[in-house]
Amino acid sequence: MNQFNVQSIVYICIGVDAEILNLKGKVVGDRVFDGGYECADGCPGGMLETTHWVMNDAFPVLERIANGREEEMAGSEWLYIVCEEFGRDIIGHVKQTGIWPDDNILEELAKAAINKVANE
Secondary structure, rough: OOOOHHHHHHHHHHHHHHHHHHHHHOOEEEOOOOOOOOOEEOOOOOOOHHHHHHHHHHHHHHHHHOOOOOOOOOHHHHHHHHHHHHHHHHHHHHHOEOOOEHHHHHHHHHHHHHHHHHOO
């Protein structure tokens, strides 16, 4: 894993963390969320487990989808904005459905984050 991968993972986690902090007291799926990382069915666990999930599940999907684009990503501001957007979108999905995203949903979220940032 190179330094750009690590930075990307950190920025995805920043997006996830920022949105999780905003969920307290809100309805997530079918229940009111009372805080912490264990916020939905299929959640990887606490902060450490979620970071591990981002590194092994979410980031590889984003990287695969983003590598098909022409923009140079490594170390670019564009990539960090996409990573944060992807992290926020993951938790947006969790809030809406009450379910942690799997591979197919991650792919949809990655495409949406990339397209949203590319079109801004």
